[in-house]
Amino acid sequence: MTQAANTLQFYNTETKRKEPFTSIEPGHVRMYTCGPTVYDFAHIGNYRAYVFEDVLRRYLHYRGYRVTQVMNLTDVEDKIIRRAQEKGITIFEHTVPFIEAFFEDLDTLNIEQAEHYPRATDYIPQMLEIIRTLREKDYTYERDGSIYYRIAKFQSYGRLSGIRPDEVKSGARIDSDEYEKDDARDFVLWKGRKENEHFWESEFGPGRPGWHIECSAMSKEFLGDHFDIHTGGEDNIFPHHENEIAQSEAASGVKFVNYWLHCRHLLVDGEKMAKSKGNFFTLRDLIQRGHHPSAIRYFLVASHYRSPLNLSEEALKASHAAWTRIMDFHTRIVEIIQRKVDAPRVEALDAEWKKFVTQFETHMDDDLDTPRALASLFDFIKESNKILDANPIAQSQAKQLLDTLKRVDTVIGVIKEEEALLDEEIEQLIQLRQDARKQKKFALADKIRDELANQGIILEDTRDGVRWKRR
RNA sequence: GGCGGCGUAGCCAAGUGGUAAGGCAGAGGACUGCAAAUCCUUUAUGCGCCGGUUCAAAUCCGGCCGCCGCCUCCA
Known part of the structure; x- marks a missing residue:
């Protein structure tokens, strides 16, 4: 321990x-x-x-x-x-x-x-x-x-x-x-x-x-x-x-x-859930409305268990955005590991994750204070992103970063490893778009990007190539 | 009626005596072919209302208002 x-x-x-x-x-x-x-x-x-x-x-x-x-x-x-x-x-x-x-x-x-x-x-x-x-x-x-x-x-x-x-x-x-x-x-x-x-x-x-x-x-x-x-x-x-x-x-x-x-009980739009009020939702109802399971879990984890929690469409959307921020950070680290860069150790980054782990544990120790534990996670993500923007990171250091994130997620439970690869058709479309971009056919490139977006594939052009993610 | 809890920005939500965390949304900027992601700046002279204690209160005390839960089979 x-x-x-x-x-x-x-x-x-x-x-x-x-x-x-x-x-x-x-x-x-x-x-x-x-x-x-x-x-x-x-x-x-x-x-x-x-x-x-x-x-x-x-x-x-x-x-x-x-x-x-x-x-x-x-x-x-x-x-x-x-x-x-x-x-x-x-x-x-x-x-x-x-x-x-x-x-x-x-x-x-x-x-x-x-x-x-x-x-x-x-x-x-x-x-x-x-x-x-x-x-x-x-x-x-x-x-x-x-x-x-x-x-x-x-x-x-x-x-x-x-x-x-x-x-x-x-x-x-x-x-x-x-x-x-x-x-x-x-x-x-x-x-x-x-x-x-x-x-x-x-x-x-x-x-x-x-x-x-x-x-x-x-x-x-x-x-x-x-x-x-x-x-x-x-x-x-x-x-x-x-x-x-x-x-x-x-x-x-x-x-x-x-x-x-x-x-504490969950409220919906400020009121107790009741079938007669029409504000009664099963988990299945929320999924059917298009809410991502991880966003729902994040929503439930992000408030303190002894505080009132009010479910609303807006709150669920905010949870989805916050969850996406965590996922984007996770993806970023995984990519650094895949790139296998050799670079000197950035000590400021070590300091950030050590500070974060201490804060996370301090807050969780205090009657499972998830709101503050997550706040320190976002602080950590922000500071790390800043460092990642400015420095090449060695694979070994990125691995430690990923381990830290995963260990914290053994408690929070919202990080989803990419389950499926893209099917070939989508891979081809991404390649097609890259070709179009090289030839400065931007109208075509944008059209392909829009089509993919309609299928729930979001593209990000980074310095190190195209990154894609779902939803 | 009894017992308990809550009221902080457009939304979610920390802070329990020392001068308002964090996320989302909004605005401006950097980067980009354009976006996205990321970063920077910015967004509550004020924490339901009225008094009081204190050098100092969102935080303590009193009163008021509003909301929520439990009081026999609802997590």
């Missing part, structure tokens, strides 16, 4: 403070990241959370930690059951295509694979095990075939969200649809079977799991009773995560999670 003057720290929702990070097991971080409920395509707001978690994971790797990440797939829940019923299919037939789509989307956004993606329905026995333990410890009671958790018995209930149990508004949102409970604030662990609903047999009778229990069961399964980091969107703080703590700690008797990290 690199030595840095400062230490990695995260803002912990539970303590409302930034705290230095220490893993339970040296060199190994175990984290649980709340994943999607797969009743439909995930929307762009969901992906803010997953990209944030990806950056967290990537930076922990950058810092030399081994990471074990679990992301649950919630594949049984009210909406899933309702939609499956409407279509006359099983819940599994309904969720599997959306699970596949979810993984495609993760790939589109260059999100690294977690170590485990457990599906709730595969861990029913583990959930029942926890409920059994809770019952033995007298944290539960039964009503009409459902098992409830008795909040009043858990002393520190509310410590994550800051919501005291007696402040929870009773009435309006707790409607007659709910089963009879001793206390309106209690939550369900096991829901008694309703007609036509998918159910599992259990010692508590036929039914299905409550929402919160799956995360307690699956985190325990893969990470143990006590692990390092648990993340999710801000909406999860209450009641979901609060209830997870209550369940897990009551059952295990030990502390559940050391660091709780939550990201």
